[in-house]
Amino acid sequence: MFNKEQITGTLVNYYATCKREAWLYAHHIHADQEDENVAFGKAMADIKEQNLQEFAFANLKFDKLSKERGHYVVTEYKKSLKNEYAAKMQLLFYIYLLKTGLNLKEVKGKIISGKKVVLVEDSDENFAILEQILGEIEELANMPVPPKFEHKKICDNCAYRNYCI
Amino acid sequence: MQKNDRTHFILSPGRLRRRDNNLYFDKFDEDLSVCATKILPINAIDEVYILARVEIDSYTLAFLADNNVLLHFFSPYGSFRGNFFPNTSNSVNKSGFVLLQQLRAFDDSVKRLYIAREITRAHILNDAMNCKKHGVSFDISPHIAALEGATTIAQIMAAEGAFQKLYYEKWNEIITDQKSFKFTVRSKRPPADKINSFISYINTRIYNVCLSEIYKTELDPRIGFLHEPNYRALSLHLDIAEIFKPILGDTLIFTMLNRREITAKDFETNAGRIKFSNEAVQKIEIKIIGKLTEQVEIAGQKLTWRQVIRREANRLKKCICEDAPYEGFVWR
Numbered sequence: 001m002f003n004k005e006q007i008t009g010t011l012v013n014y015y016a017t018c019k020r021e022a023w024l025y026a027h028h029i030h031a032d033q034e035d036e037n038v039a040f041g042k043a044m045a046d047i048k049e050q051n052l053q054e055f056a057f058a059n060l061k062f063d064k065l066s067k068e069r070g071h072y073v074v075t076e077y078k079k080s081l082k083n084e085y086a087a088k089m090q091l092l093f094y095i096y097l098l099k100t101g102l103n104l105k106e107v108k109g110k111i112i113s114g115k116k117v118v119l120v121e122d123s124d125e126n127f128a129i130l131e132q133i134l135g136e137i138e139e140l141a142n143m144p145v146p147p148k149f150e151h152k153k154i155c156d157n158c159a160y161r162n163y164c165i
Numbered sequence: 166m167q168k169n170d171r172t173h174f175i176l177s178p179g180r181l182r183r184r185d186n187n188l189y190f191d192k193f194d195e196d197l198s199v200c201a202t203k204i205l206p207i208n209a210i211d212e213v214y215i216l217a218r219v220e221i222d223s224y225t226l227a228f229l230a231d232n233n234v235l236l237h238f239f240s241p242y243g244s245f246r247g248n249f250f251p252n253t254s255n256s257v258n259k260s261g262f263v264l265l266q267q268l269r270a271f272d273d274s275v276k277r278l279y280i281a282r283e284i285t286r287a288h289i290l291n292d293a294m295n296c297k298k299h300g301v302s303f304d305i306s307p308h309i310a311a312l313e314g315a316t317t318i319a320q321i322m323a324a325e326g327a328f329q330k331l332y333y334e335k336w337n338e339i340i341t342d343q344k345s346f347k348f349t350v351r352s353k354r355p356p357a358d359k360i361n362s363f364i365s366y367i368n369t370r371i372y373n374v375c376l377s378e379i380y381k382t383e384l385d386p387r388i389g390f391l392h393e394p395n396y397r398a399l400s401l402h403l404d405i406a407e408i409f410k411p412i413l414g415d416t417l418i419f420t421m422l423n424r425r426e427i428t429a430k431d432f433e434t435n436a437g438r439i440k441f442s443n444e445a446v447q448k449i450e451i452k453i454i455g456k457l458t459e460q461v462e463i464a465g466q467k468l469t470w471r472q473v474i475r476r477e478a479n480r481l482k483k484c485i486c487e488d489a490p491y492e493g494f495v496w497r
Contacts, residue, residue, distance in 0.1 A: 028260035029383055029486070032475070033233070039208075145487055162476040163483055165464065 002026060002141035004134055009062075009076075012093040012130075015137050016086035021160055022137065023146035031159030037079065038159045044077045062094060071106035072098065078113045087111045091120040092130050171211040172454070180220040181213075183228040207232050212377055215239065235377055250380060263383035263486060270485045271388050280484065280491060281318055281391040284404050285325050287493020291411035292332045294496060299339045299419065303332070321391065336360075340422050345429035355438045359429060362439040363422075367414040368406070370453055375409065376402040378475040384482055405481070409474060412496045413456055421452060 006026075015022040021031075031038055044063075064075035074094045078087050091109030098107045099122070109120030140147075149164045158164070175181070179192040180199075188207050194200040205213070207228075212235040229236065229251065236249035252259075270276045289308055296303040308331075311324040329351075336348045346360045356362040379386045379402055389400025391407065421427045431445035441449070460467045468476065477494050484491035 027262040029263060029482075030260075033381070034211075034472075043208075161466075162472075163479040 002138060004138050006141075007093075007134060007137055009090045009093055011137060012133065013086045013090040015133060015140070016089040017083055018152075018154065018158070019140060020147050020149060020164065021158070023140055023143065024160060024163070026137075026141040027146075029163070032162060033159075035159035037157070040079050044079065071108060072104055073108050073110055074098070075110045075112060078111055081111070081113045081116060081118065084111070084118065088118070088120050089130065089133065092122060092126055093134075095120070095122045096127060096130055171209060172214065173205055173210050173212070174214045174216065174450075175219055176216050178218045181215075181225055182222065183225040186228075188225070188228070207234070210234055211381075212237065217241070235380060237373070260383040263482060264385055266486045267385055267388050271390065271394075277390050278316070278318065278321070280481070281321050281404075282312060282315065283491050283493045284391050284407050285312055285321055287495050288325065288407040288411065289328055290493075290495045291408060292328070292415070295411050295415055295419070296332070296335050296339070301335050301338045303335055318391065318393070339419055342422055342425070342428070346422055357439075359432050359439060362432065362441075363418055363427070364414075366441065366449070367418060367453075368410060371406050371410055371414050372402050374457065374471065375405040375474055375478075378471060379405065379478050381475060382478045382482055384478055384485075405474065405477060408477060408493050409470075413470060417449075417452055417456060421449070426452075 011022055011025055014025050024030075033039075062074050063077050064073075066073050066075070074091060076087060076091055076094075081087070088109075088111070091111060095107045095109055098104050107122070111118040111120065151165070155161055155165060175190065177192055178197075179190055182189050182191065186207065188205040188210075190203045190205055191199040192201040192203070211233075214237045216239045218241070226249065229249070231251075233251050235251070238246040238248065240246050270280065286309065289305055289312065293303055293305045305328070308324060308328040311327070312321060315321045315324055333348050333351060337343060340346050340348070340360075346363075348360050349358070351364070352358070352361050353365060356365045376386055376399065384401060386399045386401045388394050389402075389404045392400040392403040394400040426448060427445060431442055431448075432439050433442050457470050460469055461473065462468075463473060463476070473494065480489075480491060480494075483489040
């Protein structure tokens with residue numbers, strides 16, 4: 001049984017991108033670690049600010065969590081903003097967990113990609129969408145086999161391409 | 166896309182150590198004092214073959230584990246001692262689901278037979294392709310028929326064995342130097358003549374490469390489908406190697422012998438055991454690394470042969486996990 005507590009930010013991001021990818025990731029079937037984009041992502045996660053306190057909360061690891069004028073900011077570094085929706089959902093999920101789990105009053109999200117910065121703020125509406133997604137992820141992960149493979153445009157650059165295609 | 170082979174060989178005694186976030190190798194001279202230091206960029210290596218006496222501490226080992234770097238240890242005489250296989254929470258190759266599915270596929274006689282048959286078919290077709298490229302005619306239809314008719318793993322093995330025997334006989338038509346490299350019969354442990362010794366060396370290398378590529382996927386190398394896992398520690402890499410031995414190994418042997426890059430002089434006999442001289446090993450390794458890093462275009466992607474092997478493991482994984490059809494890789 002896969003339950004909601006096992007959901008991670010990456011899984012939310014994958015779910016918003018490709019359901020099949022999310023299923024595989026939930027079953028610990030990982031993408032090609034030598035793929036250029038994966039290597040890039042790993043290197044980006046390594047460029048955390050120095051002296052930043054490692055903040056481990058549940059099964060989450062943030063790229064960066066900082067305190068600014070009374071509120072907290074979760075930052076996520078992305079190589080590109082091609083899939084902005086997925087990145088936003090991932091941050092929203094972090095905000096949701098921090099707010100509900102730690103009772104923090106104000107948490108904001110920041111996606112940084114190159115010089116571009118996208119702010120993510122929560123709203124009741126957003127949280128309703130997220131809660132629905134979390135329910136769907138739980139359902140998906142408990143399926144015995146992944147959703148059938150369909151060739152989409154994004155597949156050609158996916159690190160799972162040698163598995164799926 | 167990756168171009169170098171990401172494999173490093175350590176041939177002289179020394180110390181492997183971590184400093185900051187990088188790996189350094191201090192080479193020792195005869196008095197065990199450091200005479201040279203070299204950086205091994207951690208992001209550019211996947212495996213290190215250690216063939217000499219090397220000091221390493223737990224701090225370094227943990228660092229290697231975090232970065233998923235495999236170590237292979239060999240005795241000073243070149244025999245295999247063991248490997249260091251990272252198993253941290255950072256390792257990507259742990260999936261209970263895939264392991265269960267692999268065991269189920271093995272226990273399912275229909276599925277096991279299907280996979281074993283497909284692997285053998287690819288092996289036969291690749292062998293036949295080698296003959297064709299060298300202008301040697303070989304009718305494989307009876308062997309394919311025997312394979313199709315096989316209903317047990319033993320019968321598949323028998324069909325493969327009968328085919329392999331004829332295939333090796335064809336080698337005498339491909340290899341020009343029949344004086345030193347005439348093939349009579351396949352012999353192992355120890356190989357009885359030069360050609361057998363050459364085959365054994367190359368095959369061992371291909372087994373190792375297949376094994377390290379399997380380690381990068383979630384598959385468990387202990388459970389093979391064609392090769393019986395009961396009486397050996399690892400067997401899945403032998404299955405995968407069946408497909409790639411003709412493509413990578415056999416062609417390499419043919420080219421090196423026919424271009425006289427390896428001649429009878431490259432072999433040494435010691436107490437009845439035939440082995441390569443050190444210079445010959447170097448020549449062969451350069452060829453192997455060159456081959457593994459050579460890019461080929463497969464299904465619209467440019468892949469190195471190493472990546473092709475991993476792709477094959479992934480296709481097998483897909484067959485195991487999702488009942489997807491599997492067809493062994495054939496190089497045309």
